[in-house]
Amino acid sequence: METRRWIVEVNQALLGKNTELAARNRERFHAHGLLVLNLLSAPGSGKTALLERTLNDLHGKLRIGVQVGDLQTDNDARRLMGRGAPVVQIVTGGCCHLDASMIAQANEKFDLEQLDLLLIENVGNLVCPASYDLGEDVRVVLLSVTEGDDKPLKYPTMFRKADVVVITKMDIAEAVGADLPALRENIRRTAPTAMVLEVSARSGLGLPAWYDFLQQRRSGFPA
Amino acid sequence: MHEASIMQNVFDLAFARLPSGSATRVVRLRLRVGVLAGVVPEALTFAFEAMKPNTPAADAELEVERVPALLHCRDCPCDFAPESYPAPCPKCGSWASDVRQGHELDLMLVEFAAENLTTDHPDSTDGERITKHC
Incomplete structure (x- = not known):
């Protein structure tokens, strides 16, 4: 019996489908004049x-919507509710990152026209979410002072890939x-062009700069 | 570890190119994985071996081509290949660099095989190059 063999040169990005969906999300967000942030960190950094x-x-001051990703529970969404902002929990069912299709689905639960700013809290993980564009304008990577300067x-x-690095829990530094100094130097080495903010959500330290950043970036968008 | 979902993408892209209605198998897959792609080749291979049974790729081999990092200094500017990442420019010491190479995560090629193929395999799919062995 004759076996025929042939090779197909594919040369295609494995995450190409996600990149396409992310571009579609981004187009949709911009059509609504919406600024979108993707917040990333290890578990427990304070997102x-x-x-x-x-x-x-x-x-x-700003009409904010939140999408919050978690492996299993809706604890984070419950923490965020009751603060005047619509919150949608994305339970990934064990998947270690959010992807653009999950965001597209969650978008259906919002009236995007009624929002100025969408904050997406990614799954706590410093590896996998880095590879997945969600359609955001700004990537924010958080790390807390307890995590080690390296x-x-x-x-x-x-x-x-961070546009902004936020050092959190500064009140207990x-x-x-x-x-x-070592932490700042290591951020400079890995993210030389990122804006660096040092904050404490508990004491309020550094938060005015974070809010200024959000409002300034949003003001660049059509109303 | 998202290597399983990446491997699912590999299978989806490969199986989409199977000629319909024939008993064609996938016998080889080649990936290109940059050292900065955030993907561990050993975990990819593990996912591949775990996921391939009972698929058209049950007997396939996986080849992973590693792509070293190449950085472009924003201040010099010059290109350099760092031994590890991050690394300063060897000429001027600046840490500000762009990644020229090393973040690849691509399916390069798929090799198919079929016995007694009655219908011809497609000569071209969306401009992809097909090499016939026989």
């Missing part, structure tokens, strides 16, 4: 705490003996 505080403090060097792919 939800920063969002809680942001929703409280910007209530009445974290950016350990996860350079994530930090390299001294108590936990954080080496802030």
Whole structure:
């Protein structure tokens, strides 16, 4: 029996489908004049705490919507509700990252026209979410002062793609003996052009700069 | 670890090119994975071996071509191949660089095989080059 063999040269990006869907999301967001942020960090760095505080403090100033990704529970969505902003929980069912199709689905649960700013809290993970464009305008990577100053060097792919790096839990930096100069230098090495903010969602330290950034970026969009 | 979902994309792209109605098999897949792609080749291979049974790729081999990093210094400017990442420019010491090469995550080629193929395999699919062995 004759076996025929042939080769097909595909040369196609494996995440090409996600990139296409992300472009479609981005187009849709821009048609609604919506600024979109993708918030990324390890578990426990304080993404939800920063969002809680942001929703409280910007209530009445910016119309904010939130999509929050988690492997299993809807705990984060429940924490964020009741603050005047629509919140949609995306339960990934064990998947370690959000992708553009999950965002497209969640978008259906919002009236995007009624929003100025969409904050997407990704699954807590410094590896996989780096590879998935969601259609955001700004990538924000958070790390807390308790995580070790060499974290950016350990996860350079994530930090390299950051537009903004937020150092969180600054109110306890001294108590936990954080080496802030080393941390800042390691961020500079992995994300040399990123804007760096140092905040505490608990004490409010540094938050005005974060809010200024959000409002300035949003003001560049059509009303 | 998202290597399983990436491997699913590999299978989807490969199986979409199977000629319909024939007992064609996939016998080889070649990926190109940059060292900065955030993907571990060993985990890809593990996912491949775990997922291929009972598919048209049940007997296929996976080849993973690693692509080293090549950075472009924004301040010099010059290109350099770092031994690890991140790394400063060897000429001027700047850490500000763009990745020229190393973030690839592509399906390069698929090799198919079929016994007693009655219908011809397609000569071209969307401009993709097909090499006939026989």
